[in-house]
Amino acid sequence: MAEGRRVTAEAADTPLLRIASVVKRFGGFVVVDGLSLDIRAGEFFALLGPSGCGKTTLLRMLAGFEAPDQGAILLDGRDIAPVLPHRRPVNMMFQNYALFPHLTVRDNIAFGLKRTDLPKVDIEARVREMLALVRLEGLEARKPDQLSGGQRQRVALARSLARGPRILLLDEPLAALDKKLRESTQSELMELQRRLGMTFVIVTHDQEEAMTVADRIGVMDRGRLVQVATPRELYEAPNSRWVASFVGDINMIEGRIVLHAADRIMVDAPDIGTIAAVPTSRPQSADIGVAIRPEKIRLEKFGVAAGDADAGNGGFNRFAGDVIDVNYLGGASVYRIRLDSGFVLRASVTNASRSDGDAMSTGQRVTASFAAADCVVLET
Incomplete structure (x- = not known):
């Protein structure tokens, strides 16, 4: 995960980008619904969500290709919503690359x-710098159809x-790449972002990609942000069912609290037990x-005595069943x-040995x- 990277104290105090109560409609359909978000300078931020949740529309508003119907988009405190795309200090890399x-x-x-006022010699120097940055020296005379996807x-x-x-x-910059190339490119993007100290905002529906590259992730659903957190917080402490x-795979068990103890609760779950x-x-x-x-689930062959970890549960959270696949x-x-109750539980076990x-x-x-302690209690 990328959460070990840290932005500066100044960046943590003042957001570079502030999205304030932004609404975007297409006809009578609300695509982005009163969304507010702060993104810090030097941060690698991911917008994650299913198709149709509004994340690409939000990105297009940041780029200037769409205008918000309500709200403000502030960059360094200045509302850039009225600013034309080519006049914003913001650039967008498209999913299909859009090369000529x-x-x-x-x-x-x-x-x-x-399309700037840069002298030709400065343009040539900048192009050489970019070629070196992305390791494409020697390929500058080729055309796109002579290049690999990467x-x-x-x-x-x-x-x-x-x-x-x-x-x-x-x-979705890596969507067209195969798995191996996508993984290596993720690492390159992270290293590039660190070296440049630039703010990156990535849109993806790939949870693993978001959790690999991002400092923080904003999860979207139906035009709204439902949680913003670091990858670890998002995975280990989701705020809703x-x-x-x-995010990830989960066993969800519905129940009712029957006892509040000093450090835990007891839950009556009809599908599985207490x-x-x-x-x-x-x-x-x-x-x-x-x-x-x-x-988080431990599997043992039936009849093995409970270990120390199970003993700490007071005999609870231990259920017999049969492997079905x-x-x-x-x-x-x-x-x-x-399980003997009929509930189907998923368990993932590391293959630590070749045998x-x-x-x-x-x-x-x-x-x-x-x-x-590994149970996440959810009320919504």
């Missing part, structure tokens, strides 16, 4: 620079950076959801366990357990 097929790599990168992506990135924008907007289900959970704050409602990530994913295996001596098989009787 008849121009060389050099001319594609120089295209925006030629190379075309670098040309588009260099062109977007050539004019030195305050903010770089990236609209919807966010918990959207659950002990440790909430981060006292729930205001008795009816709650208890979310458990698959990797196994998905081997290389680094981990994902099991579906049908399969500890692996469970379909039809095997097992015990699934989890710690009370």
